[in-house]
Amino acid sequence: MNLAELGEAFRRARMAANLTQQQVADMSGVARGRISMFETGTLPEIGAVKLLSLFDAVGLELIARPPGHQRTLDDVLTEAAVTYDAPPRQRVRTRAARPPKTTEGKP
Incomplete structure (x- = not known):
């Protein structure tokens, strides 16, 4: 993820908040003014302390993980919760039920 993508994620979180x-x-x-530049991808650099402060203000956290890390189900659920403006982990997980077995059509 580059700085412009972080800025876009920040903008979405700020607006959701x-x-x-x-x-x-x-x-x-x-x-x-720096926040505006960060959100629009025109900010060339932002320090780690400022980035963490901005993320904290809108309820985001920065997670370090190894290069090539594959997304996990928790990553997907967290992203979905942000997309639907619900706090992470507060959506109810449901499992689709299989339809009942029938004997129709069997000889």
């Missing part, structure tokens, strides 16, 4: 750029700036100590 119903926060303005200014509110996040006040919470994180990062200038609103």
